[in-house]
Amino acid sequence: MAQHMPFVPKDWKPLAALMVFAALLPRMLPNDYFLVLFNIMALNALVVLGLNFLIGCAGQISLGHAAFYGLGAYTSAIVTTTLGWPLWAGLTAGLAVAALVGLVLAVPTLRLEGHYLVMATLGFNIIVSICLNQMEELTGGPSGFPGIPSLHVGPLAIDTDRAFYGFIWAVFFGVFALFLNLEDSRVGRALRAIHEKELTARTLGVPTHAYKVGVFVLSAVLAAFAGFCYAHYVTFISPKTFDIFYSVQVVTMVVVGGMGNLWGGLVGTALLTSLPELLHHFEDLHVLIYGLVLMGSLVFFPHGLAPAVAAAAKTAFRRGTPPDTGGKAPRPGNYISHPARQAGRPRPPRADSTPSAPLDALTVQHLCVRFGGLQALQDVSFRVRPGQIVALIGPNGAGKTTLLNAISGLVPPHQGRILAGDRDITGLPAHRVARWGIGRSFQTVQMFSHLSVLDNLLLGFHRCGRAGFLTALCHTPAERREERALREGARMALQGTPLEEKAHVPAAALSLYEQKVLEILRALALEPKLLLLDEPVGGLNPNESARLMDWIGAHRKAGMAMVLVEHDMNVVMEYADHVVVLQHGQVIAQGSPRKIQKDPKVIAAYLGTGRRKGSEETWREEAPGSGRDNHQEDSETS
Numbered sequence: 001m002a003q004h005m006p007f008v009p010k011d012w013k014p015l016a017a018l019m020v021f022a023a024l025l026p027r028m029l030p031n032d033y034f035l036v037l038f039n040i041m042a043l044n045a046l047v048v049l050g051l052n053f054l055i056g057c058a059g060q061i062s063l064g065h066a067a068f069y070g071l072g073a074y075t076s077a078i079v080t081t082t083l084g085w086p087l088w089a090g091l092t093a094g095l096a097v098a099a100l101v102g103l104v105l106a107v108p109t110l111r112l113e114g115h116y117l118v119m120a121t122l123g124f125n126i127i128v129s130i131c132l133n134q135m136e137e138l139t140g141g142p143s144g145f146p147g148i149p150s151l152h153v154g155p156l157a158i159d160t161d162r163a164f165y166g167f168i169w170a171v172f173f174g175v176f177a178l179f180l181n182l183e184d185s186r187v188g189r190a191l192r193a194i195h196e197k198e199l200t201a202r203t204l205g206v207p208t209h210a211y212k213v214g215v216f217v218l219s220a221v222l223a224a225f226a227g228f229c230y231a232h233y234v235t236f237i238s239p240k241t242f243d244i245f246y247s248v249q250v251v252t253m254v255v256v257g258g259m260g261n262l263w264g265g266l267v268g269t270a271l272l273t274s275l276p277e278l279l280h281h282f283e284d285l286h287v288l289i290y291g292l293v294l295m296g297s298l299v300f301f302p303h304g305l306a307p308a309v310a311a312a313a314k315t316a317f318r319r320g321t322p323p324d325t326g327g328k329a330p331r332p333g334n335y336i337s338h339p340a341r342q343a344g345r346p347r348p349p350r351a352d353s354t355p356s357a358p359l360d361a362l363t364v365q366h367l368c369v370r371f372g373g374l375q376a377l378q379d380v381s382f383r384v385r386p387g388q389i390v391a392l393i394g395p396n397g398a399g400k401t402t403l404l405n406a407i408s409g410l411v412p413p414h415q416g417r418i419l420a421g422d423r424d425i426t427g428l429p430a431h432r433v434a435r436w437g438i439g440r441s442f443q444t445v446q447m448f449s450h451l452s453v454l455d456n457l458l459l460g461f462h463r464c465g466r467a468g469f470l471t472a473l474c475h476t477p478a479e480r481r482e483e484r485a486l487r488e489g490a491r492m493a494l495q496g497t498p499l500e501e502k503a504h505v506p507a508a509a510l511s512l513y514e515q516k517v518l519e520i521l522r523a524l525a526l527e528p529k530l531l532l533l534d535e536p537v538g539g540l541n542p543n544e545s546a547r548l549m550d551w552i553g554a555h556r557k558a559g560m561a562m563v564l565v566e567h568d569m570n571v572v573m574e575y576a577d578h579v580v581v582l583q584h585g586q587v588i589a590q591g592s593p594r595k596i597q598k599d600p601k602v603i604a605a606y607l608g609t610g611r612r613k614g615s616e617e618t619w620r621e622e623a624p625g626s627g628r629d630n631h632q633e634d635s636e637t638s
């Protein structure tokens with residue numbers, strides 16, 4: 001029952017046990033000196049918590065969290081001491097400054113691909129350190145900032161180590177519970193997807209940039225909050241505490257404990273905060289031993305201490321996977337028909353050749369895409385009507401995948417227009433194209449291999465949810481209801497598919513056929529008006545190909561339009577209503593499969609001009625890439 005209450009995480013029992021332990025701990029400590037150690041540990045743990053979420057879940061590394069820690073501390077110190085304003089004003093100002101600076105740093109840097117955030121935050125930390133040292137009138141410079149008032153909550157003064165211990169650990173457990181909620185939510189799932197395959201996440205409607213900025217700002221604000229608590233605990237601060245070494249130290253705590261594992265962050269913090277104290281007995285050798293412990297944990301537990309301990313415990317107890325919470329829900333999965341059920345049924349009729357709807361599902365007009373000096377697409381125009389399958393064929397390198405990438409918003413066109421219905425989607429970002437109702441599969445299957453089958457599918461339902469950072473953190477009843485409904489919908493979508501019994505299996509453990517089914521189910525979860533399929537049967541045997549294509553083709557009846565890139569000409573001839581032939585980025589022919597089969601330009605494109613007299617049967621058999629193996633590569637856009 002507790003897990004259905006607001007703020008309480010689903011997995012609340014270990015947290016409750018730890019809280020009881022923390023409450024009893026002061027009685028077991030020999031003297032108050034150890035309280036100071038645990039108080040500093042809690043402050044570090046707060047910084048590490050946000051940073052761990054940023055690094056482990058969103059895949060972004062920051063070397064500037066000491067600066068946010070410092071901004072929280074100094075802003076509050078100046079507001080409460082120099083200006084003489086109350087504590088709440090210092091807290092508000094500290095958090096606001098951190099949020100604003102975090103936003104200014106993150107918005108431009110996170111737009112760039114690669115680890116620009118590391119460099120930006122590293123530079124930022126150095127600048128903040130210089131400012132704290134140089135702006136002596138404001139900050140006290142290297143001599144520090146004394147006389148900061150102690151914390152109090154209403155009339156309750158928090159001015160002893162013991163009182164601060166109770167306060168800071170209560171705060172930490174509260175914040176930790178909120179982050180557990182966030183991790184176990186629609187937002188947490190999307191962040192893990194961004195970490196693994198950002199482009200794929202975008203094609204599922206996840207606004208990746210906004211999410212990355214959101215998680216960075218959240219972690220910066222948390223570091224600033226810890227800084228505020230620190231300043232009003234020690235009542236004296238100096239720039240040394242907030243230099244780059246502290247930033248490196250907190251990143252090390254995340255790495256040693258286990259990136260992306262919130263419990264791991266706590267373990268890493270506990271170990272690396274207490275280790276220097278424990279090693280003091282070894283006098284000069286303590287630095288050496290500290291280094292050895294650090295190296296040993298990284299060498300023997302590369303994924304962190306907490307995951308290693310959890311794996312060992314799992315092996316020892318052989319616990320089963322906890323069942324998912326059920327509940328009545330809407331039926332977003334109803335439209336998805338079962339690939340196996342479709343097998344052996346009569347083929348769905350081809351789309352009528354006369355227009356059945358006033359608007360085309362897709363209109364591509366004079367599209368051009370360049371990569372530097374390479375003209376990948378030139379003046380490409382074609383239309384797809386609702387319920388129609390249009391096949392895109394052409395030799396390797398003709399520009400087929402580039403065309404799908406341009407339609408789905410992954411590659412910006414240089415010229416031309418793309419219309420979905422009457423909506424101009426030219427140049428729209430991929431997540432907005434997906435939300436507009438364009439789903440896709442990839443030439444190399446793009447699974448989130450660390451996530452389960454169910455979580456992969458839930459990412460397809462991402463746009464059906466509304467929960468944001470705040471509701472996910474607070475685990476509100478509405479957020480839990482929505483999550484249950486999404487899970488129910490995803491489970492329904494799995495019903496009758498080969499994946500029905502594999503909802504909790506990691507996607508990486510599926511066969512290629514199952515991965516292709518899951519990838520298409522995930523795209524169908526967007527309820528697309530248009531489905532882009534990049535070599536859906538590549539690497540499958542003829543039996544699997546037929547089952548998959550029959551299942552996909554059945555969605556035409558519901559009016560879903562499809563663009564099919566395929567090298568297997570048997571598949572093209574059997575399922576396509578219209579064929580567009582590309583060569584060197586240009587459309588050289590288009591028409592019905594029969595007409596295209598006999599087109600001399602197409603035969604020449606496939607067989608070379610010297611062999612024009614080849615028959616249509618020869619063309620079928622020799623189509624480049626026909627029946628070739630689809631080796632698993634790790635390229636996202638291919």
Ligand SMILES: Nc1ncnc2c1ncn2[C@@H]1O[C@H](COP(=O)(O)OP(=O)(O)OP(=O)(O)O)[C@@H](O)[C@H]1O
Nearest residue numbers: 371374376394395396397398399400401402403443
């Ligand atoms: N991101 C990119 N940067 C530079 N060149 C690219 C990029 N993506 C594709 N190209 C080039 O654009 C051309 C078209 O490539 P594309 O992958 O679209 O062809 P294709 O018809 O899908 O080929 P295949 O059948 O082998 O998948 C190729 O010359 C390719 O090298």
